[in-house]
Amino acid sequence: MSIRDNLTAFQKQLPDTVKLVAVSKTKPVEDILEAYNAGQRIFGENKVQDLVAKQPLLPKDIQWHYIGHLQTNKVKFIAPFVHLIHAVDSLKLLKEINKQGLKNNRVIDCLLQFHIADEETKFGLSFEEAGEILCNEVFQSFTNVRIIGVMGMATYTLNENQVRGEFRQLRKYFDNLKSKYFNDADYFREISMGMSGDFRLAIGEGSTLIRVGTLIFGERNK
Numbered sequence: 001m002s003i004r005d006n007l008t009a010f011q012k013q014l015p016d017t018v019k020l021v022a023v024s025k026t027k028p029v030e031d032i033l034e035a036y037n038a039g040q041r042i043f044g045e046n047k048v049q050d051l052v053a054k055q056p057l058l059p060k061d062i063q064w065h066y067i068g069h070l071q072t073n074k075v076k077f078i079a080p081f082v083h084l085i086h087a088v089d090s091l092k093l094l095k096e097i098n099k100q101g102l103k104n105n106r107v108i109d110c111l112l113q114f115h116i117a118d119e120e121t122k123f124g125l126s127f128e129e130a131g132e133i134l135c136n137e138v139f140q141s142f143t144n145v146r147i148i149g150v151m152g153m154a155t156y157t158l159n160e161n162q163v164r165g166e167f168r169q170l171r172k173y174f175d176n177l178k179s180k181y182f183n184d185a186d187y188f189r190e191i192s193m194g195m196s197g198d199f200r201l202a203i204g205e206g207s208t209l210i211r212v213g214t215l216i217f218g219e220r221n222k
């Protein structure tokens, strides 16, 4: 199957409420262009260096999502063009994103990443930590960063009940934050969860953004 065929088949399964982030990490610009020519506009990368190398070579109406762990000192490289930063997990990082947003005269949209997996290696906030950030006056003074939802990664396991439970937890965090901090904010509406192996479960639990690489571009070269 070609990338175009994969995408077409994939788009057919998606409800209108769910957007596909085509995860193009490690893939060459030719592959991204093939997906673009098949109609895909949202792409995800997880390394700043790769994103910065690919972005100028590709059409300007691509919406680039940064899905990896972002280091504070690298925000400046993607701030001029990034459409959404998925994995924000500290006030310090938000502060830098706000600063770079100001410099570039734009508001940068972000998601708060939550730790939902039963694995220590995955980044992310607890619900309490997120509350502390959102209540903080420093955060409330930011004018050029906007939190539009949440993101999480489930445990890498074949146990569907566990994965479903973790996605359900993230959905609960979203609902709680919405009612507590974003009740009047229409823009707070994204739940980024689900990858090639678990996107169906994620959609069942209310995902609005699925991040899928392998099923579209094939296996990554290690």
Ligand SMILES: *Cc1c(COP(=O)(O)O)cnc(C)c1O
Binding pocket: 023, 025, 046, 067, 068, 195, 196, 197, 211, 212, 213, 214, 215
């Ligand atoms: C690589 C990656 C994905 C996509 O993974 P696939 O299993 O190839 O679909 C999704 N989210 C994040 C954060 C990733 O790093």
